[in-house]
Amino acid sequence: MQKFKLELLLHIIGIGSASGLLFNNNSLFLISDNSNMLYEYNMTDETTSKVSLADSTYTGPLENIPKKDKQDFEAITKLDNDLYIFGSGSGLKESRNSLAHYNFKTKITQTPTDLTDLYLGMQSFGEISPEDFNIEAAVNDGTLWYLFQRGNGPAQQNGLFTLDGDINEIYFQIIYNPITLPKINGAQASFTDAVKVGDKLYFIAAAEKSDSTYLDGEVAGSLIGCIDIETVKVEFTQIISNKNKFEGITLYKDNGKSLEFLLCEDTDSDATESDIYKLTIDK
Structure with missing residues (x-):
């Protein structure tokens, strides 16, 4: 059994249905699966700012978007000074x-890129049906991009895509x-987010009593686990909650013998508030 400590760290007003987060230089960037906004919470002065991720031609709501219309941003990762947020x-x-x-240095939002062709190629390569396809986590390591397939569809296909190439050209092996x-x-259980620490991919997975990538189900709990990048084998899993659906993980502190992660929870509600938890585990 992996030793762990889970505690509530922050309660942030103004952000609902948090689906991913990334900690960088005392800023906590968050995304929401029913919003077209990127949120930045400054952990020093405890203030929140936000910027639209939508195309300039978009005229619909930017927050609390109906399920049938939302872009369903679920995965956030960083390359240099750029944040990439995947539907x-x-x-x-x-x-x-x-x-x-x-780009969090220039504060410039680029025009969104259409990933339809890439996603169709991934479905074909991984032999995953459109009904099962669901990307919930993204991790960058230079030209390598790790995208996690969440197995909450009918076939329950959890998996890891490793893409090697230029994100700006959307051309990958x-x-x-x-x-x-x-x-x-x-x-x-099915993948909900991941983060790279050394030569490991630490991930969280949640379980819902549903076989749909579209409809939410009764929450059964969440776990943390670790994948060795070289062997692509799961080294351990540990249940950390029987009631929370954690959907985001980011490294907070590496203390040498232990790791501290920040987790966000998706409550599948319209409430515009988010709880951020701190999870500490032994290395």
Whole structure:
């Protein structure tokens, strides 16, 4: 059993349905799966700012977007001074195939990129049906991009895509590895986010009593786990909650013998508030 400590760290007003987060230089960037905004919470002065990720031609709501219309931003990662935010590609919705791009130094948001062709190629390569396809985590390591397939569809296909190439040209060599995860309280766990620490990919997975990438189900809990990048094998999993659906993880502190992560929770509600938890585990 992996030793861990889970504690509530922050309660942020103004951000709902948090689906991903990234800690960088005392700023906590957050995304929401029913919003077209990128939020930045300054952990020093405890203030929140936000910027639109939508295309300049978009005229719809930017927050609390109806499920049928949302871009479903689920994954956030960083390359140099740029943040890349991936739509999930789930639910047979083309609106969910967008890649948003924001430079946090210049404060410039680029025009979103259409990932439809890439996602179709990934589905074909991984033999994943459109009904099962659901990208919930993205991790960058230079030219390598690790995209996690969440197995919460009918076929329960959890897996890891490794893409090697230029994100600006959307041209990649693709490797796909199916990943087996355990059940939590009788429900299949599926990837919700990940972060790279050294030569490991630490991930969180949540379990819901549903077989749909589109519809939410009763929450059965969440776990943390670790994948060795070289072998692409799961080294451990540990249930950390029987009630929370954690959807985001980012490294907060590396203390040498232990790691501290920040987690965000998606409550699947319209409430515009988010709890941020701190999870400490031994290395």
